[in-house]
Amino acid sequence: MAKSKKQNILDASAELFVSHGFDNTTTLMIAKEARVTEPLLYYHFKGKDDIFSKIIHDVFNEYAQAIEDLPKNTDTEFEKIANLVRLHSQIAEEHPQSAMLFLSNCPSKLLHEHHTCRDILEKQQEMVSSYIQSCLEAGNAKKEFDVHPVEQTTLILLCLINEFMRMKTTRKKRYQPNMQATIEFCRRVLVARS
Amino acid sequence: MAKSKKQNILDASAELFVSHGFDNTTTLMIAKEARVTEPLLYYHFKGKDDIFSKIIHDVFNEYAQAIEDLPKNTDTEFEKIANLVRLHSQIAEEHPQSAMLFLSNCPSKLLHEHHTCRDILEKQQEMVSSYIQSCLEAGNAKKEFDVHPVEQTTLILLCLINEFMRMKTTRKKRYQPNMQATIEFCRRVLVARS
Amino acid sequence: MAKSKKQNILDASAELFVSHGFDNTTTLMIAKEARVTEPLLYYHFKGKDDIFSKIIHDVFNEYAQAIEDLPKNTDTEFEKIANLVRLHSQIAEEHPQSAMLFLSNCPSKLLHEHHTCRDILEKQQEMVSSYIQSCLEAGNAKKEFDVHPVEQTTLILLCLINEFMRMKTTRKKRYQPNMQATIEFCRRVLVARS
Amino acid sequence: MAKSKKQNILDASAELFVSHGFDNTTTLMIAKEARVTEPLLYYHFKGKDDIFSKIIHDVFNEYAQAIEDLPKNTDTEFEKIANLVRLHSQIAEEHPQSAMLFLSNCPSKLLHEHHTCRDILEKQQEMVSSYIQSCLEAGNAKKEFDVHPVEQTTLILLCLINEFMRMKTTRKKRYQPNMQATIEFCRRVLVARS
DNA sequence: CATGAATGAGTATTCATTCAT
DNA sequence: AATGAATGAATACTCATTCAT
Numbered sequence: 059m060a061k062s063k064k065q066n067i068l069d070a071s072a073e074l075f076v077s078h079g080f081d082n083t084t085t086l087m088i089a090k091e092a093r094v095t096e097p098l099l100y101y102h103f104k105g106k107d108d109i110f111s112k113i114i115h116d117v118f119n120e121y122a123q124a125i126e127d128l129p130k131n132t133d134t135e136f137e138k139i140a141n142l143v144r145l146h147s148q149i150a151e152e153h154p155q156s157a158m159l160f161l162s163n164c165p166s167k168l169l170h171e172h173h174t175c176r177d178i179l180e181k182q183q184e185m186v187s188s189y190i191q192s193c194l195e196a197g198n199a200k201k202e203f204d205v206h207p208v209e210q211t212t213l214i215l216l217c218l219i220n221e222f223m224r225m226k227t228t229r230k231k232r233y234q235p236n237m238q239a240t241i242e243f244c245r246r247v248l249v250a251r252s
Numbered sequence: 253m254a255k256s257k258k259q260n261i262l263d264a265s266a267e268l269f270v271s272h273g274f275d276n277t278t279t280l281m282i283a284k285e286a287r288v289t290e291p292l293l294y295y296h297f298k299g300k301d302d303i304f305s306k307i308i309h310d311v312f313n314e315y316a317q318a319i320e321d322l323p324k325n326t327d328t329e330f331e332k333i334a335n336l337v338r339l340h341s342q343i344a345e346e347h348p349q350s351a352m353l354f355l356s357n358c359p360s361k362l363l364h365e366h367h368t369c370r371d372i373l374e375k376q377q378e379m380v381s382s383y384i385q386s387c388l389e390a391g392n393a394k395k396e397f398d399v400h401p402v403e404q405t406t407l408i409l410l411c412l413i414n415e416f417m418r419m420k421t422t423r424k425k426r427y428q429p430n431m432q433a434t435i436e437f438c439r440r441v442l443v444a445r446s
Numbered sequence: 447m448a449k450s451k452k453q454n455i456l457d458a459s460a461e462l463f464v465s466h467g468f469d470n471t472t473t474l475m476i477a478k479e480a481r482v483t484e485p486l487l488y489y490h491f492k493g494k495d496d497i498f499s500k501i502i503h504d505v506f507n508e509y510a511q512a513i514e515d516l517p518k519n520t521d522t523e524f525e526k527i528a529n530l531v532r533l534h535s536q537i538a539e540e541h542p543q544s545a546m547l548f549l550s551n552c553p554s555k556l557l558h559e560h561h562t563c564r565d566i567l568e569k570q571q572e573m574v575s576s577y578i579q580s581c582l583e584a585g586n587a588k589k590e591f592d593v594h595p596v597e598q599t600t601l602i603l604l605c606l607i608n609e610f611m612r613m614k615t616t617r618k619k620r621y622q623p624n625m626q627a628t629i630e631f632c633r634r635v636l637v638a639r640s
Numbered sequence: 641m642a643k644s645k646k647q648n649i650l651d652a653s654a655e656l657f658v659s660h661g662f663d664n665t666t667t668l669m670i671a672k673e674a675r676v677t678e679p680l681l682y683y684h685f686k687g688k689d690d691i692f693s694k695i696i697h698d699v700f701n702e703y704a705q706a707i708e709d710l711p712k713n714t715d716t717e718f719e720k721i722a723n724l725v726r727l728h729s730q731i732a733e734e735h736p737q738s739a740m741l742f743l744s745n746c747p748s749k750l751l752h753e754h755h756t757c758r759d760i761l762e763k764q765q766e767m768v769s770s771y772i773q774s775c776l777e778a779g780n781a782k783k784e785f786d787v788h789p790v791e792q793t794t795l796i797l798l799c800l801i802n803e804f805m806r807m808k809t810t811r812k813k814r815y816q817p818n819m820q821a822t823i824e825f826c827r828r829v830l831v832a833r834s
Numbered sequence: 835c836a837t838g839a840a841t842g843a844g845t846a847t848t849c850a851t852t853c854a855t
Numbered sequence: 856a857a858t859g860a861a862t863g864a865a866t867a868c869t870c871a872t873t874c875a876t
């Protein structure tokens with residue numbers, strides 16, 4: 059029993075939110091899965107929503123850190139873009155649960171303005187799109203790229219990367235795009251033609 | 253009373269499924285919104301799931317028809333791709349509800365093998381990717397395109413289009429990619445360089 | 447379509463009341479089984495209770511008639527008792543449905559003073575016990591029997607006959623008493639010893 | 641608050657099942673009668689069926705114990721039969737509720753093969769009939785009895801005892817057979833004639 | 835005689851949460 | 856830190872019955 063009961067609750071909840079969805083996971087299911095009684099959930103957390111928030115924040119923080127940790131000094135700006143794709147591919151493969159948690163529970167909550175998901179989704183967009191935009195601008199400056207409407211291209215690349223991860227996580231193998239091909243695709247779009 | 257009560261139920265349900273999600277929409281909410289009594293839901297449909305299925309099938313059939321109706325004879329193959337992007341942009345703008353219904357309710361249900369959503373999502377993928385792949389192959393043959401791993405590129409374009417629609421539907425204006433920019437982006441990738 | 451729809455309803459109801467019990471038979475089930483729409487039930491009958499009453503009365507009238515029709519002139523009084531047992535055995539075998547209808551639906555309704563079942567059950571007791579009592583008294587007078595507390599013996603024989611039919615109708619073969627043995631049993635009790 | 645709420649639920653349920661029948665007893669009625677809220681029923685039991693099962697098992701176990709406890713050593717075998725009748729008479733008088741519960745709810749459920757009632761009814765038959773049969777065989781051996789088809793006579797006595805209890809429990813006084821007369825009736829059938 | 839549409843009142847059951855200990 | 860007992864509010868769904876035609 060290395061894990062604390064509190065951690066048990068978080069782990070069990072994460073698993074259930076992924077496999078059944080937030081709405082279809084009951085506090086009783088969580089308690090049973092975590093080998094804990096229901097009132098203990100309320101001792102450690104404010105309620106079901108709070109458990110979800112904690113989990114989603116943890117997941118996001120790890121993700122944010124991973125992006126932060128991407129190499130800042132690379133030979134080319136394109137390498138940075140490629141690294142971004144690689145990171146997402148790796149997350150989809152190594153932590154599919156974390157990705158799923160986000161992808162399958164958040165959409166239906168997005169409409170509620172002040173929901174945890176909305177905040178985080180916005181942060182993620184902000185973070186990734188500013189990463190991409192920096193690359194594009196730097197690349198254009200170096201004549202490595204020749205990309206015109208920088209902001210629009212940023213958004214489109216953001217689309218591409220998000221959906222790339224979504225498909226890797228939620229679809230059948232035959233519909234999962236290949237990482238290398240995706241990187242080449244980006245190269246074609248970005249890299250200035252001689 | 254121009255609309256039949258049955259149609260009222262479908263309309264009210266669609267609206268609520270979009271705004272609250274399937275799980276957070278109660279049969280009572282549907283009945284009230286449709287200005288109908290609850291038992292009538294069960295007279296016309298087998299239950300909440302059945303209402304959802306009917307709606308999602310209707311939405312999908314309209315979508316499938318719209319793709320079917322895209323012009324078959326165009327000057328260039330690229331025009332077909334552009335048309336596909338335009339169609340999705342148009343749907344996101346003119347029928348955001350239909351798009352949302354699909355995008356916000358299906359993900360959490362995808363795990364259940366035989367769920368309506370899974371069937372339909374697969375059909376959509378099949379349909380759109382075979383449309384794209386035909387274009388790419390024809391374009392390559394005509395030397396209009398010079399696209400190498402045809403299948404992978406197909407998948408990536410599928411990603412792009414799906415997420416393009418998703419972002420137009422679910423995100424704030426400032427994160428919505430512009431249609432014309434997206435088409436130009438595709439052109440850059442696809443059209444053979446002189 | 448030899449049978450009228452009204453008769454269809456009665457037949458279907460009888461079958462369902464037997465197989466599912468009155469409370470577990472819905473008007474919809476009856477309508478479907480009778481290949482009729484629900485409102486028609488209310489055209490022909492006042493409601494579910496009324497259908498039940500009609501059926502139970504029909505069944506009882508047939509039963510009462512059968513008892514009425516038992517031979518009045520027999521060599522011995524005992525023969526009349528034997529005939530009574532034979533009749534019940536025959537009903538249990540030839541019209542198990544009618545017997546079941548009565549046996550499985552009435553008990554839980556017996557408590558409600560003015561229920562159809564109570565009326566009929568009382569009539570049946572009155573009828574059968576007066577039949578038995580006449581036999582016993584006549585048999586005693588003729589010295590064929592030597593039965594002392596006539597009224598009590600009547601009641602006990604009533605018990606025996608009722609439960610005999612119940613067991614033949616509702617229990618497994620191995621618990622069904624044999625008719626001939628039952629008659630011999632009665633003979634032993636009733637017939638005066640030389 | 642001498643009784644636990646769990647016991648309150650069982651008591652209230654038993655009373656209601658007897659007075660209204662299982663199908664006509666709602667969980668709300670039970671909760672109100674037990675001065676408890678509805679969800680508590682589901683905290684202590686799996687559902688309405690489970691409550692019924694628990695009660696019927698309790699009742700049966702008491703009954704089985706009472707039969708077990710009947711004196712094993714008696715002067716005559718007939719005394720044992722008489723004791724059996726006395727026991728049933730006593731139960732009908734002292735615990736009419738328990739008897740009614742069984743008699744009025746089980747019949748309509750008997751058709752469902754694996755229902756609690758069927759299991760228990762079979763056990764009761766097995767138990768009582770093996771008790772009777774042992775007596776008859778022992779009595780025959782001792783020449784106390786002179787009973788010929790032992791098995792059939794066993795079944796008929798089982799009939800007699802079951803219906804005796806049923807009538808004592810469910811019918812009007814004037815149709816309730818007298819215990820002593822029933823015992824004498826049995827004596828007449830069983831005891832060998834000089 | 836017949837029915838498609840509709841409903842008031844309910845019906846077993848569930849759920850997130852709290853309380854007393 | 857932990858739990859057995861308890862609940863207010865709901866939740867999908869059902870049923871006998873009726874109405875308009």
